[in-house]
Amino acid sequence: MSSPRIVAAGVRPAWEELPAAVRAGVEDVLGAPVVAAVNQSGGFSPGLAARVRCEDGSRAFVKAVGTPLNPESPGIYRAEAAVVARMPTEAPVPRLRGTHDDGDWVALVFDEVVDGRMPHDPWRADELRAVVDAVVELAETLTPCPVPDLRPASAAMRGEMLCYRELAADPPGDLDPWERRHLDRLADLARSALDHVDGDALVHFDLRADNVLLEGSRVWFVDWPWAFRGAAWIDSATLLINAAYHGHDPEPYLDGHPLIAGADPEHVTALLAGMTGFFGAYARRPAPPGLPTLREFQRTQHATTLAWVRRRTGWE
Template sequence: MGTRIGWTNLPGDVRAAVEDVLGDRVVEAVSQPGGFSPGTADRVRTAGGQRAFVKAVSPAQNADSVRLHRAEARNTAALPAYAPAARLLGVHDDGEWVALVLSDVDGRHPVLPWRPDELAAVLTALEALAVAVTPNPVPHAPTVAAQLTDDFAGWHRIAADPPPDLDPWARAHLTELREAAGHGLAALDGDTLCHLDLRADNLLVDDAGRVTVVDWPHAGCGPAWLDTAILLVNVALHGGHDPEAVLRRSPLTADVDPAALTGVYAGMAGFFTDGARRPPPPGIPTVRAFQRAQAEALLPWVARRLA
């Protein structure tokens, strides 16, 4: 997905700080695939055999990634022990470099297109997670409505300055899309801690089918059904399953107001469509193509729901 540096690219004092957290010397580091941060994402092993996951970034790679690493550190530190997430072992923040040292998770990303057994395991895990983090256990988490207000205004920005390659159906239905996104935003009240970025590369599945949710910088307080709804964008993108059927059978989404779900998907489609036309952020050259692919997967689905 993105282009990233590795463990050996970190300054010596940053590597030493990570080793201080671990209490031992790192003798092996293996860069991990997935995600968009241009910083490190390494599974490391120490001389004594301890394993951990290290992610580190500085403004030289991408300034926004530094902010996200700090947010992830705050959020992960506040997660309850029973949440299916990696544990924060320590943080190094020298004002330039931010390095997170997390427990190593024995697992891999789900296979794409989604396998039925892995999708079922993830959906079950999200049901358990919603129970575990309701009421919201992270007091500093903002509301998801506050976090998504600007994102869900994407269709307003597009209407004011339509790109020449705008999808013809979207061009003809901008008013409906703006209204739907507003309805979706208004439906995001709730007292559940939501991850807000659920997709395959933020999930790990072990050999026993246990699921761990990783990368929590965007966590916010909202409805229990939202993460499942967001995951289904990834399912729609990669194919193999009917996301509408999944919505109907999931206990978290089956009884949600259909207009609320349509509004959320309209808001996300606007965010992806608006984002995809912008220049790539520093150090993350592939994110715009990924946003475009998500918009192209979402728009026909939104069109069917608005019909």
């Protein structure tokens, strides 16, 4: 399942490059002027990510984006703020201190209590196992869903799970031969996932190495804009999509898995098929502003997830 990997990277501005009014708005949330900022890289975002130190000695983590960088990203940040503001205190999620929103620019200010780092790239087996176990604890902590008015999984995932139907309606010439041969079956399988993904857990739905921070033995989960209410096993399955992308065999992590073991294997395969179709369809679209590597990342994830789906279906 190995394949060349793409580093998650948006074209991020530095703190000093934000409009003065946005910096002032963030400082209002902080309650003191920023005297130092360490800009962070990594992750698929065109926005600022910075650890800041204030004149009063306090510290925070700030992420900010505006419509000039990407017209869709401010709405994504608003969605994240609406979720993380309602997280239970015991959830391994950095605390949201406040937001600045002027209509064009949105900034989220988090308490900097996490002195963590992203996992090694590629995933190391010990770190992957620690995060796999932590995702189980995360699902248990977030069930029942602390944000009960979120969309159910069957609504939130509908677009992704129907992407194979989009591809089947006008098959691209460069489809994998096995994929082309089974395109209609894959479309039906992916759509069937919508009948089995609802539940009462708060689902992150974007668990990858760059959305995880390791702080000693503790695992933190960041970047929640795509969250919805669904089956507790979904995040465990989608994390293993990222494991496959990094060259790990995901199947051993399923053996006796506390959440996935209780799900019908075909339902899990249906979800994986839906994500494969999503990666395949979106990789063929133009790159969004400020995210030059996203489509190539999706193209590579399509290849590694397709190989996993082919293995799980056993179709010739």
